Amino acid sequence: MSDVARLAGVSKMTVSRVLAGHSVAPATRERVQQAIDELGYVADAAAGALSSGRSEFVAVLVPSLASSNFSDTVRGLSAALEPHGLQLLIGDTDYHLDREENLVRSMLRHQPRCIALTGSRHTEATRTLLRRAGVPVVEMWDFPSDPIDAAVGFSNVNAAREMVRYLAGRGHQRIGFIGGASELDRRGLDRLKGFRMEMKALGLDAGRVIRLGDSPITMSHGGPAMAALLEAWPDTQAVMCVSDMSAFGAIMECHRRGIKVPDDIAVAGFGNFEVAACCMPSITTISVDAYGIGLRTGAALLAALEAYEQGVVRHAGKRIRVDYEVVTRESA
Amino acid sequence: MSDVARLAGVSKMTVSRVLAGHSVAPATRERVQQAIDELGYVADAAAGALSSGRSEFVAVLVPSLASSNFSDTVRGLSAALEPHGLQLLIGDTDYHLDREENLVRSMLRHQPRCIALTGSRHTEATRTLLRRAGVPVVEMWDFPSDPIDAAVGFSNVNAAREMVRYLAGRGHQRIGFIGGASELDRRGLDRLKGFRMEMKALGLDAGRVIRLGDSPITMSHGGPAMAALLEAWPDTQAVMCVSDMSAFGAIMECHRRGIKVPDDIAVAGFGNFEVAACCMPSITTISVDAYGIGLRTGAALLAALEAYEQGVVRHAGKRIRVDYEVVTRESA
DNA sequence: TTGAAAGCGTTACCAG
DNA sequence: CTGGTAACGCTTTCAA
Numbered sequence: 001m002s003d004v005a006r007l008a009g010v011s012k013m014t015v016s017r018v019l020a021g022h023s024v025a026p027a028t029r030e031r032v033q034q035a036i037d038e039l040g041y042v043a044d045a046a047a048g049a050l051s052s053g054r055s056e057f058v059a060v061l062v063p064s065l066a067s068s069n070f071s072d073t074v075r076g077l078s079a080a081l082e083p084h085g086l087q088l089l090i091g092d093t094d095y096h097l098d099r100e101e102n103l104v105r106s107m108l109r110h111q112p113r114c115i116a117l118t119g120s121r122h123t124e125a126t127r128t129l130l131r132r133a134g135v136p137v138v139e140m141w142d143f144p145s146d147p148i149d150a151a152v153g154f155s156n157v158n159a160a161r162e163m164v165r166y167l168a169g170r171g172h173q174r175i176g177f178i179g180g181a182s183e184l185d186r187r188g189l190d191r192l193k194g195f196r197m198e199m200k201a202l203g204l205d206a207g208r209v210i211r212l213g214d215s216p217i218t219m220s221h222g223g224p225a226m227a228a229l230l231e232a233w234p235d236t237q238a239v240m241c242v243s244d245m246s247a248f249g250a251i252m253e254c255h256r257r258g259i260k261v262p263d264d265i266a267v268a269g270f271g272n273f274e275v276a277a278c279c280m281p282s283i284t285t286i287s288v289d290a291y292g293i294g295l296r297t298g299a300a301l302l303a304a305l306e307a308y309e310q311g312v313v314r315h316a317g318k319r320i321r322v323d324y325e326v327v328t329r330e331s332a
Numbered sequence: 333m334s335d336v337a338r339l340a341g342v343s344k345m346t347v348s349r350v351l352a353g354h355s356v357a358p359a360t361r362e363r364v365q366q367a368i369d370e371l372g373y374v375a376d377a378a379a380g381a382l383s384s385g386r387s388e389f390v391a392v393l394v395p396s397l398a399s400s401n402f403s404d405t406v407r408g409l410s411a412a413l414e415p416h417g418l419q420l421l422i423g424d425t426d427y428h429l430d431r432e433e434n435l436v437r438s439m440l441r442h443q444p445r446c447i448a449l450t451g452s453r454h455t456e457a458t459r460t461l462l463r464r465a466g467v468p469v470v471e472m473w474d475f476p477s478d479p480i481d482a483a484v485g486f487s488n489v490n491a492a493r494e495m496v497r498y499l500a501g502r503g504h505q506r507i508g509f510i511g512g513a514s515e516l517d518r519r520g521l522d523r524l525k526g527f528r529m530e531m532k533a534l535g536l537d538a539g540r541v542i543r544l545g546d547s548p549i550t551m552s553h554g555g556p557a558m559a560a561l562l563e564a565w566p567d568t569q570a571v572m573c574v575s576d577m578s579a580f581g582a583i584m585e586c587h588r589r590g591i592k593v594p595d596d597i598a599v600a601g602f603g604n605f606e607v608a609a610c611c612m613p614s615i616t617t618i619s620v621d622a623y624g625i626g627l628r629t630g631a632a633l634l635a636a637l638e639a640y641e642q643g644v645v646r647h648a649g650k651r652i653r654v655d656y657e658v659v660t661r662e663s664a
Numbered sequence: 665t666t667g668a669a670a671g672c673g674t675t676a677c678c679a680g
Numbered sequence: 681c682t683g684g685t686a687a688c689g690c691t692t693t694c695a696a
Contacts, residue, residue: 001689001690002689010666010667011666011667011668012667012668012689012690012691013666013667013668013691013692014665014666014667016690016691017665017666020691023665024665024666025665025666028665028666040460040461040464042437042440042441042461042464042465043441043689043690044382044441044443044688044689044690045378045441045442045443045690046377046378046379046381046382046387046442046443046688046689046690047378047382047672047688047689047690047691048689048690048691049378049672049690050376050378050379050382050671050672050673050674050688050689050690050691051671051672051689051690051691051692052672052690052691052692053672053691053692055378065397065403065406065407066400066403066404066407068398071397071398071403072398074397074424075397075398075424078424087421087438087439087442088422089419089421090420090422092406092407092410105374106419107419108374109374109375109376109377110377110378110419111376111377111378128372129372129374132372132374218606219606219607219609219610220606220609220610222610223610248607248610248611249610252610252611252612255612256612274550274551274552274577275551275580275607277551277552278551278552278554278555278580278581278584279580279584279611280584280587280588333673333674334673342682342683343682343683343684344673344674344675344683344684345675345682345683345684346681346682346683348674348675349675349681349682352675355681356681356682357681357682360681360682375673375674376672376673376674377674378672378673378674379672379673379674379675379688380673380674380675381674381688382672382673382674382675382687382688382689382690383673383674383675383676383687383688384674384675384676384688385675385676385688
C-alpha cells in the first residue's frame, strides 16, 4: 500500500479510502486507481480484518456438499451474501457432530461475522463455542422449538406426516418406510419419526420400517432396502422413502422384479431432486426449496448483522418457516 | 492472549508457543492449556497470518458445487489438506470465466498459500493475477499442454475418442452426440471435439450432433435432446452423451417412445455418476476418479508448498495424469 | 479532502 | 526453556 501511495503521490490513508469506496476527490481517486493497476496491488484482507476488527467471513456448515440439497442451499447463501462483500467459509461435516465441532472451532479462529449451520443438534461444546463467539447464528433445515439464535427451515417430522396422509388418502393402508441405519442423519430420523407418528394416528401399522446402509442412504441402497421390505412384508401397498435417491433405487428394484409402480406398489420420495422429475415413473415427493433456504438464511444473517451494528444482541429465537409441499407424480 | 498469559503466569510468547505446538516445558504447557480452556480463548487467525506472513488458506475454484464430480473433488482436496491445518476457501464459478476472475481476485486478498482451479481456460487477467500471486497453482480436470504451473487431470478429448472407439467396436456406425449449447463448459466442448475427431478418423459421419440447453446439461435436457436427435437422424444406432445426466434423460425419453436401449439404440454417458450404475438399463460410461483428482491435487499442492519453503519457485509445468476407463454396462 | 500517528493480536528474532 | 520488542499491513481517529 505504501508503494501505491508513493506512486500516486498520496498517503496510505487515501489509498485505503479509494479501496473502501470512501469519498476521495475524483482526480485523486483516478491517480490512485492507476497506481493500483500498474503495480497489480491486492490489499491484504488479514491486515484489514485485524485493523478494523471485523472480517468478511461467513462460516457455513453443511452435512455434505455432495447432496444437491445442501449444495443448493450453499448457492443460495452465496447469492445472498457475496453482493455484500462477504466470503463463505464452507465446511462439510460429513454428518458428524464432532466434526462439526472441530470445524466450528477452526472457523471461529477467522472471526466470522456470522454463522450458518445445518440442523438443530450440536454438541454441547459447539453450543458453548457459538455462544461465546457472540455473532449471529442461523440453524438451517429444521424448525427447532429452541433455536440457538435464529432458524430457517421446516419440520421434517410434519413433512413426513403429510406424506403419510397423502398415501393413506390414496387408499393405502399397509405402508412401509425405507431409511438409513445410522443415527447420523437427524433429518432422516425426523422423517421416520413423522412416519411412525402419523401411521399410529391413523391407526395403521407403523412397524414396516427398513433401515439399511449408512445415512444418508443413496440410490444404491434403495434397491436392497426395497428387496428387504418386500421380503418381510410382501403385501405392502406403498413405500415412503427417506429421500428421492433411495426412492429411485427402490423403483429400479421393482422394475427388476417385474413389480409395477404404482399399480402393484406405490413409492414416494422426499426432497424433489432432479431425478424425481425425470425418471420413469416420475416420483411423487415432498418438494423443499433448498436454494430458498440459503437465500433466506443469507437475508436473516444480513438483518442480524445490521441489528448487531446497532447494539441488538440476539434474535431471541426468531424462526423463519420454509414451505414444503407434496408434489404428485406418477409413482404414488 | 494477554489474558491467558496473565492467568497462566507466563508471557504471551509462551502461550503462542503452546498453541503452535513448539517446545515448552510440560508443566508450563499444562498451565497454559488450562488457562486457555478456562477463558475459552480462541486465537485470531488474521493476526497470526499478518504476523507470520502466511495464511492457512487454500483457494479452490470449481465450476459448480452442484455437480457430484466437483463436490467429490472438493472432498478429496479437503481430505488431503485439512490434516495439514489448511482451510479451503471454496468458490463456485458457475462455469463463467469472468466470475472465476472475480473470485480469484477476492480470494487473493486472503493471501492463500496455494490455489486449485478447474480447467485450463482462464481470462488473461486471471493468469496475470495468478502469476503475480507467486504461489503454487494446480489446474484440475484437464491435461493442458501448457499448464500455468502444475495440472492434475486427463484429456477430455482423448476420453471421448475412446468412447467413440468403443461404440464403433460394438458395430455402430451412425453415432450421434448430445451435449450443451453454450460455450461455457470447456470439458463438455472437449468431449464433443474428441467425438468429432474420432468419428472422422474412423471415416464415419461426425455431423450427428445435438446441442441443446445451457451447459452443463442435466437430466431434464437429455430427453428433448434425444427427441431432436431421433427427429433429425431416425436411423441413429448409438448416442454418446456429454455426461451421465443427459444420458439418463435420453434413456428415459427412449422408454417413453417405446425404443429399446440398447437393442434399438445404444446410449453412453460420461462421468460414472451414481445414477449410471443404478438405473435401468445401467449406463455404459467413462469412469473418472473425481475424489482422486482432489486427493492428488492436494498432494501436489503440499509438495509444491514444501518446495517453495526451500526456494524452488515453479513446478515447471508438472502434469499428473489421472486415469479414466470405459465402464461397460447395459446401455451400450 | 487529505495526512500522521496509534494500534489491532499475533509471531519472528534475539537475549537471557 | 522463556521473555521482551519489533514488526506485519491495514483502519481508526483526530488534526489540518
